[in-house]
Amino acid sequence: MIDHHIPVVRLVNITKSFGDVIADDGVNFELLPGEIHGLLGENGAGKTTLMNILYGLHQPDAGEILIRGEVHQVSSPHKAIELGIGMVHQHFMQVATMSVIDNIILGLKVGSDFKLGRDAARKRLLELCKLYGLNVDPDAFIWQLSIGDRQRVEILKALYRDVNILILDEPTSVLTPQETTELFYTIRKLVDAGLSVIFITHKLEEATSITNRVTVMRDGKVVATKETKKTSKPELAYLMVGREVLFRTKVETREKNSHRDVLRVSNLKVKGDRGNIAVQGVSFTVQSGEIVGIAGVDGNGQSELTQALTGLREVLSGNFWVDDVELTNASPYKVIQHGVGHIPEDLADGIVSDLTLVENLMLNRHYKPPYSKNGWMNERIMESEARELIHQHDIRTSGALAKAGTLSGGNKQKLIVAREISRNPILLIAVHPTRGVDIGAEEYIRNLLVQMRNRRGAVLLVSTKLDEIMDLSDRILVMEKGRIMGEMMREEANIEKIGLLMAGAEG
Amino acid sequence: MITQVLTAAFLTAFLAAGIRVAVPILIAALGEMVTQRSGIINLGIEGIFIIGSFTGFTVAYFTKSLFLGFLLGGIAGGLFGLLMGIVSVRFLANQIVTGLGFWIMCGGLAKLLVRTILGIDKYSASSDFNIPRLESLSISYLSKIPVLGEVLFNQNIVVYLTLLSIPLFVYFFKYTRMGLNIDATGENPRAADAAGINVGQVRMLSVTFGGILAGLAGAYLPLALYGVYTDDMAVGLGWMAIVVVPFGKWRPWGILAGSMIFGAANALQFRLQNMNFPLPYQFLLMFPYFVTLIMVILFSRGRSSPSALTKPYFRSEH
Numbered sequence: 001m002i003d004h005h006i007p008v009v010r011l012v013n014i015t016k017s018f019g020d021v022i023a024d025d026g027v028n029f030e031l032l033p034g035e036i037h038g039l040l041g042e043n044g045a046g047k048t049t050l051m052n053i054l055y056g057l058h059q060p061d062a063g064e065i066l067i068r069g070e071v072h073q074v075s076s077p078h079k080a081i082e083l084g085i086g087m088v089h090q091h092f093m094q095v096a097t098m099s100v101i102d103n104i105i106l107g108l109k110v111g112s113d114f115k116l117g118r119d120a121a122r123k124r125l126l127e128l129c130k131l132y133g134l135n136v137d138p139d140a141f142i143w144q145l146s147i148g149d150r151q152r153v154e155i156l157k158a159l160y161r162d163v164n165i166l167i168l169d170e171p172t173s174v175l176t177p178q179e180t181t182e183l184f185y186t187i188r189k190l191v192d193a194g195l196s197v198i199f200i201t202h203k204l205e206e207a208t209s210i211t212n213r214v215t216v217m218r219d220g221k222v223v224a225t226k227e228t229k230k231t232s233k234p235e236l237a238y239l240m241v242g243r244e245v246l247f248r249t250k251v252e253t254r255e256k257n258s259h260r261d262v263l264r265v266s267n268l269k270v271k272g273d274r275g276n277i278a279v280q281g282v283s284f285t286v287q288s289g290e291i292v293g294i295a296g297v298d299g300n301g302q303s304e305l306t307q308a309l310t311g312l313r314e315v316l317s318g319n320f321w322v323d324d325v326e327l328t329n330a331s332p333y334k335v336i337q338h339g340v341g342h343i344p345e346d347l348a349d350g351i352v353s354d355l356t357l358v359e360n361l362m363l364n365r366h367y368k369p370p371y372s373k374n375g376w377m378n379e380r381i382m383e384s385e386a387r388e389l390i391h392q393h394d395i396r397t398s399g400a401l402a403k404a405g406t407l408s409g410g411n412k413q414k415l416i417v418a419r420e421i422s423r424n425p426i427l428l429i430a431v432h433p434t435r436g437v438d439i440g441a442e443e444y445i446r447n448l449l450v451q452m453r454n455r456r457g458a459v460l461l462v463s464t465k466l467d468e469i470m471d472l473s474d475r476i477l478v479m480e481k482g483r484i485m486g487e488m489m490r491e492e493a494n495i496e497k498i499g500l501l502m503a504g505a506e507g
Numbered sequence: 508m509i510t511q512v513l514t515a516a517f518l519t520a521f522l523a524a525g526i527r528v529a530v531p532i533l534i535a536a537l538g539e540m541v542t543q544r545s546g547i548i549n550l551g552i553e554g555i556f557i558i559g560s561f562t563g564f565t566v567a568y569f570t571k572s573l574f575l576g577f578l579l580g581g582i583a584g585g586l587f588g589l590l591m592g593i594v595s596v597r598f599l600a601n602q603i604v605t606g607l608g609f610w611i612m613c614g615g616l617a618k619l620l621v622r623t624i625l626g627i628d629k630y631s632a633s634s635d636f637n638i639p640r641l642e643s644l645s646i647s648y649l650s651k652i653p654v655l656g657e658v659l660f661n662q663n664i665v666v667y668l669t670l671l672s673i674p675l676f677v678y679f680f681k682y683t684r685m686g687l688n689i690d691a692t693g694e695n696p697r698a699a700d701a702a703g704i705n706v707g708q709v710r711m712l713s714v715t716f717g718g719i720l721a722g723l724a725g726a727y728l729p730l731a732l733y734g735v736y737t738d739d740m741a742v743g744l745g746w747m748a749i750v751v752v753p754f755g756k757w758r759p760w761g762i763l764a765g766s767m768i769f770g771a772a773n774a775l776q777f778r779l780q781n782m783n784f785p786l787p788y789q790f791l792l793m794f795p796y797f798v799t800l801i802m803v804i805l806f807s808r809g810r811s812s813p814s815a816l817t818k819p820y821f822r823s824e825h
Binding site: 115 | 683685687688690691700701703822
């Protein structure tokens with residue numbers, strides 16, 4: 001019988017720092033039996049670190065962990081699992097080259113030392129699948145599965161280990177809206193079966209829809225723990241950010257006169273890394289003064305498409321033009337020279353960590369006058385221009401000559417956007433421009449994209465955040481399995497419609 | 508000349524020698540396969556090979572026991588493997604640099620020790636010291652089959668054991684927990700760690716095992732092939748073992764095939780030299796390495812290598 005008064009997990013005064021950065025600072029947290037407890041906070045608030053400590057991946061510098069009322073040293077994930085704690089990480093802890101069943105039994109003693117007990121394990125797994133209504137083929141290889149399936153494998157992995165405390169780290173960030181609904185259904189089923197769930201998220205919508213209680217973290221500290229019924233989204237947002245947040249970026253409808261096609265893509269096919277055809281013949285245009293958003297679940301050809309458009313990946317067939325100049329298979333240098341700006345998918349691809357802010361800001365212009373003459377760079381001009389950009393975009397740094405690697409995620413991204421936009425590109429290709437940045441930087445970057453559009457620039461925006469796509473785009477394309485499944489104007493768009501297209505329904 | 512090359516006798520002798528030369532490459536490559544599947548590349552194999560040759564020879568010379576020679580050759584190799592493991596797993600050192608360092612260090616160490624221990628001065632060579640070689644063990648009926656019998660069933664015990672171990676390696680990786688753990692560690696150490704596998708321990712064991720096999724492979728040269736010891740005995744066999752691993756796509760049967768090709772190239776070069784083949788002998792000596800180069804170019808592409816190969820693993824990546 002579950003005692004409803006003793007918390008299954010109690011974290012007392014947990015403190016953890018990495019070098020000079022304090023990730024968690026005296027954090028207290030309680031999980032009651034049978035509850036879904038939301039852990040809400042911005043990126044870098046210390047949520048994941050805290051849960052990694054509970055799961056034994058990190059050791060706290062100070063503080064105590066109580067499981068079912070007893071103090072425990074959770075020295076490793078192995079120990080955590082013994083204590084009945086399971087965790088589904090944001091990046092799945094799976095071996096892609098192995099089968100589902102091998103991933104499930106990995107690290108467990110099944111069978112003898114000389115032979116794995118795959119058959120017994122398969123039987124048990126299928127029973128669990130049936131019990132919780134989770135469907136997955138035990139003998140499929142992980143790399144063959146969809147993201148939703150892979151997440152189910154992670155949950156099954158925990159269930160197979162008889163955990164009764166389950167930590168889910170941003171579980172919906174990779175799912176379609178429909179998959180999210182399915183996941184929520186599963187979570188409720190788990191709780192009915194007696195599990196207690198910790199749900200890490202930075203999305204207010206989720207924090208208020210599925211949880212019983214919410215603990216809000218900011219800058220490594222717990223700000224408040226609220227009963228979900230007795231709080232609201234604005235209140236949680238205020239607690240999370242520490243100030244009022246505007247939920248929508250204002251975008252005026254654009255004037256309709258005399259727009260020209262800046263980017264024209266015709267039947268483009270691009271190869272993926274696995275030798276597959278990642279982009280299967282897409283055609284579209286982006287006009288001046290327009291933001292075109294590409295929605296879709298990660299890994300449906302968006303990366304390959306934008307890499308091809310910026311000269312970073314070979315085009316198999318088809319063509320594209322920027323202002324009527326064909327740039328198919330042109331070098332990145334040529335693409336830049338034609339006025340294309342690029343905010344790359346991965347932050348790390350947009351800056352050189354070991355170079356200074358000045359050098360990073362000047363990376364796309366340092367080779368031409370007035371920044372350099374006859375191969376000699378003019379540091380004075382570069383530094384003054386860089387300082388102006390840092391000031392103008394409020395990039396928080398210890399100095400213009402500090403290494404770019406010392407910046408926070410949000411400031412790194414601001415630096416990249418500042419560099420790209422300050423060149424006045426005619427086309428900006430922005431891929432996940434607000435991924436991994438805090439709400440403040442997110443708002444700022446979104447506004448910059450809108451400003452560029454209002455100055456009659458063309459913006460191609462790729463994002464997995466539906467609200468971002470719907471708030472900013474004048475026109476929305478949905479990509480699935482390398483194809484464009486549908487196109488709609490902002491006025492016609494809604495979550496259900498886009499969600500269905502993302503899941504592959506014909507538009 | 509050509510008719511001389513294409514006789515049954517030549518073919519038999521050539522293939523038999525091919526297997527004999529292929530076996531040390533095969534042993535070391537199987538060990539390197541295990542090491543690499545755990546996520547570590549040991550480029551010091553050539554050096555450990557030399558240590559194995561030296562230790563095996565010296566022990567056999569003083570004890571008159573080939574068995575002890577193999578045993579201690581393997582142990583010495585294992586110790587250097589363990590050392591490589593400590594440096595790359597515990598101290599997260601760059602595996603390329605460390606491996607090359609091991610190669611150079613081991614070569615120098617063997618040269619130094621063979622001179623001190625055997626008391627060689629500048630007037631004598633280590634090749635003056637002889638030991639009996641491992642004898643062939645013909646399998647009564649099977650060895651009478653023409654060509655094939657001589658090639659496959661009239662070899663020494665190490666050859667048999669090595670060939671028989673191939674299916675065992677296949678079984679190990681497919682059906683045992685340890686095999687699964689090694690693959691998981693090499694593909695995704697973070698996932699392995701989260702599953703409760705001790706990544707450091709698995710890697711240490713794998714590198715040590717690879718060292719033992721490289722040591723045994725080295726000991727095979729003086730104890731089974733030559734009966735003497737020389738400084739340059741390994742002649743790149745360790746490097747060939749490293750090439751064979753990607754060639755064989757990190758799979759035992761593929762590695763067997765790769766080793767056989769190198770063994771054959773070596774044996775062919777040998778035979779042709781003995782027959783005064785009308786080509787300067789330097790070209791013949793170059794032949795196996797030329798084959799190696801071609802194979803590297805043709806087969807080392809593709810993405811089938813363990814994803815975490817050469818990447819040190821540590822938990823707090825903040």
